[in-house]
Amino acid sequence: MNLLEVSGLTKTYGTNHAVNAIDFHIAGGEIFGLIGPNGAGKTTTLRIISTLLSKSSGEVKVCGHDVQTDPHEVRRSISYLPEEAGVYKNLKGREYLEFIAGFHAEKKERPAMVERGMSIANLGARINDKVSTYSKGMTRRLTIARALMMNPKLAILDEPTSGLDVINAHEVRNIIKKSISERSAVLLSSHNMLEVDYLCDRIALISGGVIVETGTPDSLKEKYQCSNIEEIFMKIVETLSHADEPDKKRD
C-alpha cells in the first residue's frame, strides 16, 4: 500500500493557482523529493498533506486516511518540519524534545524517544543549553531530530537543508537517509537539484503549481540525456514556457 496518495490536488488563492491538479504517490521505504523554484507550490503542497491547509479540490490520503475528513488519524502518522522552523527560545534542547515526545508517546516510552532524538541531533552537552544560544545549524539538527525521533510513517520536511553550510547540510542529508525504513517514507522539498539527486529515490519537478515530470533521478537523466537534474529542469521549463506562470509574490 502507498503511504501517500495525492490525486488532482488543487489549491487556489483568489485567482492564483498555487497548486494545480497535481498527482503523485509515495511507497514505503522511499525518499521522495518535490523540487522547484521559489513560489512553485512546494510549501503549499506539503502543508495540505500535513493537514495545515485545506485543499480546493482533489484528494490526499496518508496511510489510507483522508486529510480532510480524518485529519486526526493523519496527524498520528506524519511528522512535519516547517520551512525555517524555530523552537521555543526559553526551552533547553532536551526539554524541547521532551515536550514534543509528550504528544507522540505514552509516558513509559518517552525517555527512549527523547534518547533517540538526542542521538539524532548529536549536539553533545549543548543539548542541555537553551535553544536561544544555538546556531542555525544546531537548531536545524534539533528540529530534524524532533521530526524523526518518533519514527513517523511519513516524514514531511520542507527544505530541510536550506540555509545550512556544506558540512551541516551533508550531515542532515545523512540523518534523513539513515532514518528511512521499509515501512516509512520521507517527503521533502528542495530547490537544490544536486541534493535531491543524492538523496531521493524518486523526484517530482514542480513549476507554477504543476508537476512537470516525475521519476527516479537516473531515469530522468537518461530520458533527457543530461548529467544532472538542474539541466533537466532548465530543459523542461524552456519547452513548457507557454504554460509557465511566473511567481506572483505580493508585498
Add this chain to the structure above:
Amino acid sequence: MLMNLIKKEIKELLTPSTVAVILVITVLFGSMGKLIGAAKDEAKKKPTIAIVIKEKGPLADRLREFLRTKTTLIYEGDSREEGFAALKASKKGVALVIIDQGFEKTLLAGKPALIKVEWIMRGAGLMDTISSGILERTFLDLNKQISAHLIDATKDKGDLSSSHVLNPTVKFENTHYKSKRIPALSPNKIAQVLVSQSITIPMAVMIIIMLGGSMVITSMGLEKENKTLETLLTMPVSRTTIVMGKIMGSAAVGLFMAAFYMVGFKFYVSSFETGTIDLALLGLDLNAFDYILVGVSLFSSLLFGLAMAMLLGIMAKDYKSAQVLTYPIMGLAMIPMFLTMYRDFDTVTPLVKTVLFVIPFSHPMMAMRHLTLDNYLLVSLGIVYSLTVTAILIAIIVKIFKTDKLITGIMPLRKRA
C-alpha cells in the same frame, strides 16, 4: 537620503492598524471631554433638597427664602418621613435639611443651634458628589444669613459673643449611602476616603488585563514567527486542547498576578484604615469572602481578556504586528476605567450602564465598590457574564483553529496586486 529614511520609517509605522488605534483614542478622549463638560454643567446647577422647617418667625422665613433661591426644593413641609421619601424618589435629591422649633430661641440664648442634615450619597465616583459639595458651600452662606440676623436682632443689647454670632450653628449629619447609614459624615468626606480607591482600582485592573493580553498576543506572534504553531498544529492533539492549553497556561500566570494584586490591595486598603476615618467603622470594609469575590471577578474578566487576546493573536503575523493588536484590548479596558473613575454604576444613564455591563473589564473595576455596599448580585452576575462570554470566545477560537485561517492569515483589507 534622510528623506528616504524618514519616508520608510513613516510607511512602517503608519499602518492602518496604528491609524485605527489613534482614531479610537481620539474618540475616547473626545467623549471623556464631554463627560467632564457635563461635570461643569452640574457644578453650576442648584442642588436639589427637601426641607422641614418647624421653626416659626422672621429668621425661619429668611432661611426658607434663602434656600428657595439657592436650591431646588422638592419638598417643603412638616414631615421628616415625607421629606425623606420625596428626596429618595427624586434622582437628584442630595439632602433633607431639618430645622426644629426653638431654633432662634436657642441662638438668642447664646447657644449653638442644630441644623440636621440627612444626606443621600448616590455614588463614590469623582463626579458623584459634586452636588453635595455645592450644598456644603450653601450651608456656609446660610450661616452668614443667620449671623446677619443675629447681629440685627441684638444690635442694642450686644450680649452675644462674637464667636457665637460668627459660628451660630452645629450640623448634625448622617449620610445614607445605598443601604448603609453612616453617622457624622457628609458624602464629601466619605468620597475623599474612597476617591483614591476609585482611581487606583480601575487603573490596576487595566494594567493586569493589558499585561495578560499582551502576553498571549505576543506568544501567538512569536509562535507564528518561529513556525512553532505550525509544528503544534500537526501534532495529534485536538484543536480544543491546543487553545485551552494556551489560555489556561496564561490564566495560571494571570491567577498569580491576580493573587498579588489582592495582597497588594489589602495592604493598600489597610493603609487607609490608619488614617482619620476607619472604613470598618463606616461599614465600608470588606471581609475575606468579599476579597475572594473581588479576586474571582478579576480572574474571570482576565480570562475574557486572554481569550480576546488569542482571537486577536490569530491575526498577528509576527512579533511586531502582535504589538499593535494589544491596542483594541487597551481601548476596551480604558472605557470602563474612565467611566468607573468618574461615576458609580448606579448614577450613570441606562446606556452607559449597558456599556459598562457588556464590557467584562468593568466588573472587577466596580466589584470593590459594589461589595462595600453588599451588592453581591451585581458582582456575581458580572462573573457569570464574563465567564459566559469567555466560553463563547473560546468556542469561536477553536472553530478558527480548525480552519486554515491560522496559516493563511485573516486579511480583510487585502489589496489586489
